[in-house]
Amino acid sequence: MREDIHTKGIPVLCASCEARHRGICGALNPDQLLTLAKSTKRHKAETGKELVSDAGNVERFSNVLSGVVKLTKTLSDGRQQIVGLQFAPDFIGRPFQSESTLTAEAATDVELCSFPRKALERMMKEQPDLEHRLLEQKLRELDQARDWMVALGRKTAAEKIASFLLMIARNIDPTAGPEQRGACFDLPLSRAEIADFLGLTVETVSRQLTRLRGEKVIRIENNRHVIVDDIGRLTARSGD
């Protein structure tokens, strides 16, 4: 558990939680945390579990504590597009609208901390800083969505894959830092999911990964584990 003089009065549930530091809960004082914690549940969901369903009513919001959640949209004939990936300590939910317009699904095994929509909306009124944090999170999501719009609309298959690997490296390489040469991580998505994220087919994703491996830009172990020796070589292939 993180050493912290501010741990006094903090709910046990929250004491070691990243969302209290970098996530939205950081806006709350011990009393408010305590109040929210009363209606809070921590739970695990395994890969593939649907967390929020399209057109379903959403009565609870969550923080991602570990793992990766994918947000997808589906056309009437079944074509799918992943429109966002959420990592700890991201917030999952669409405030001020009870109907969801997308599906949230556990891409890996995940741990979540969830609370009633109403409880959060009530607390937002008494603690404006909570709304501020939420705004900052949503602004980040918007920036990311727009970055991917450029990739989807204007990048080649090869550039899409390179950009994707870089994004994953930035988000889940535990050793990540701004000035490092290499990276390694487990892909949180299957080939089919990567395809749905990048607007490609499984076959194209597979071929492009094989190509990067052939050019010694990446190494792949056990299908999911990726090692990048020189991030620069990947960046050079990302188009931007």
Place this chain on the structure above:
Amino acid sequence: MREDIHTKGIPVLCASCEARHRGICGALNPDQLLTLAKSTKRHKAETGKELVSDAGNVERFSNVLSGVVKLTKTLSDGRQQIVGLQFAPDFIGRPFQSESTLTAEAATDVELCSFPRKALERMMKEQPDLEHRLLEQKLRELDQARDWMVALGRKTAAEKIASFLLMIARNIDPTAGPEQRGACFDLPLSRAEIADFLGLTVETVSRQLTRLRGEKVIRIENNRHVIVDDIGRLTARSGD
């Protein structure tokens, strides 16, 4: 000017402004409006004028009062992608970050109302409802961005064009309503810009429009004016 018993004490500048009703300024009381209005400037910009430049410092935010603003991102080799279109009374700006990561440009002649970034951020602290409005606006932008991600990643050229026409109709047909059969409007974008919005080339955009015209789904006058007799036929081609 709009008849309104609440017009008392409202700055002249704001009296007839849509942003005061549906935009972010609706969160402000007359006193606050007055304070903000002191550092507010109304101005016009003609088609093509760059309003916010990529990597430039942003010292002012704006409301769109009329016309259409396009938000674009450009790759190092010049490929471009439009990542958002803003209509009145949308807010333009990225709070909590002085560096812009995109370019905002007048797609048509526009009227704007701009104010210093600092003034808005100061006022957000004393009036949480302002931040609330901003959050709602940014949530809408995020929803829209994600809808376009689906179009960019998974729709065919024909579906992209149909979706685009529908979106424009919804936003600028003055007679627009939920239960109407037809629509007509002036396209706010050139063929090249539509291409940059949909991740296509000019030629493909042109061919798809010609095709829709051939199938009598739309009529086009003077290159820019579009008439849709039966919205349903367009919706049927939009993919979702």
Place this chain on the structure above:
DNA sequence: CGATTATTTGATTTCGGTCAAAGTAAGTGG
């Protein structure tokens, strides 16, 4: 009216999709 820019149309190419099959990994139950 000529000059310039935007749009359309046509011919050809290409990147990524589709279809098909083989190779791999991960369980499952005997």
Place this chain on the structure above:
DNA sequence: CCACTTACTTTGACCGAAATCAAATAATCG
């Protein structure tokens, strides 16, 4: 522990939607 199923990934052959290249036509503007 190993046969067997099932799901995921890779590879190959071929195809097609949209890109590219090239020109003609239409609109706009000084």
